[in-house]
Amino acid sequence: MLWIITCRRLKRNQRGVSNIIVVVLSLVIILAIVSNIVLWNYEMNQVDWEKMRENVTITNVENVTYGFQFTFENNGGLTVHLVSLWIINSTDHQRYDISVFINSAATNNYLRDDIYFPTGNYTVKVVTERGNVAIYSGISN
Amino acid sequence: MRKLSWNRRGITPVLSSLLLTVIAVAGMSIAVSATYVITDGLHDNMGERLIVEDVWFTTGQVSLYLRNVGKVSIKVAAVYVNRTRQSFTSLELEENNHGWLNVTYSWSADSACEIKVVTRSGTNVVDYYMSPS
Numbered sequence: 001m002l003w004i005i006t007c008r009r010l011k012r013n014q015r016g017v018s019n020i021i022v023v024v025l026s027l028v029i030i031l032a033i034v035s036n037i038v039l040w041n042y043e044m045n046q047v048d049w050e051k052m053r054e055n056v057t058i059t060n061v062e063n064v065t066y067g068f069q070f071t072f073e074n075n076g077g078l079t080v081h082l083v084s085l086w087i088i089n090s091t092d093h094q095r096y097d098i099s100v101f102i103n104s105a106a107t108n109n110y111l112r113d114d115i116y117f118p119t120g121n122y123t124v125k126v127v128t129e130r131g132n133v134a135i136y137s138g139i140s141n
Numbered sequence: 142m143r144k145l146s147w148n149r150r151g152i153t154p155v156l157s158s159l160l161l162t163v164i165a166v167a168g169m170s171i172a173v174s175a176t177y178v179i180t181d182g183l184h185d186n187m188g189e190r191l192i193v194e195d196v197w198f199t200t201g202q203v204s205l206y207l208r209n210v211g212k213v214s215i216k217v218a219a220v221y222v223n224r225t226r227q228s229f230t231s232l233e234l235e236e237n238n239h240g241w242l243n244v245t246y247s248w249s250a251d252s253a254c255e256i257k258v259v260t261r262s263g264t265n266v267v268d269y270y271m272s273p274s
Contacts, residue, residue, distance in 0.1 A: 036180045037183055040187055044188060047212070
């Protein structure tokens with residue numbers, strides 16, 4: 001009985017309803033902003049964390065019968081996607097688009113027959129999709 | 142119909158309710174727009190990641206090969222070489238895109254250059270590079 005009376009009183013007395021609506025809407029907006037920022041921050045932290053875990057090295061560059069063979073080693077805990085290959089000497093910086101996936105703890109040989117290789121001192125660079133760089137220096141005849 | 146047009150009692154509450162509704166909707170629209178603008182700016186700021194793949198010193202200029210490894214597109218706003226602002230070719234990179242950024246700079250041989258690339262959202266990438274001898 002008391003419950004019914006209280007409900008009726010509440011239904012009749014509508015003072016303060018607008019305040020409640022304003023507070024609820026403000027809370028919804030604040031929640032939307034905060035959740036958006038937190039989720040985005042979490043995603044970018046994940047990107048940075050994955051980048052830090054990458055560890056790729058160029059172990060060998062060899063002139064073989066059908067071109068040049070590059071040996072890449074992935075010592076990190078994640079699969080690596082190589083996207084750029086650079087052949088650099090004192091006069092030229094050549095860039096080649098590549099797409100090589102290397103599993104964790106795996107070694108991969110990559111053969112290219114269209115690469116012009118300079119004589120003398122050279123540097124080979126590979127860039128991963130996450131933004132890490134591996135460098136190898138050598139001398140070719 | 143005539144009765145209705147003569148009887149104007151009750152119009153004021155209707156008008157006031159209508160006005161309040163319009164004000165409330167306008168207020169909410171402004172609040173939602175402000176939310177979008179604020180979070181969009183923060184998104185851009187937090188989502189930018191940029192790397193310098195290569196630096197090439199040629200006569201009268203330094204070329205940097207940039208790659209966008211972030212989650213939003215980037216636009217280069219300023220380049221500083223040894224803390225001095227230099228002119229450069231405009232460069233805008235979408236997600237996962239890459240390209241040359243040519244900076245006009247008369248470098249001297251065998252010296253270290255501090256090169257800083259600043260984006261429109263304020264992200265900066267700075268490193269030292271040795272010019273060839």
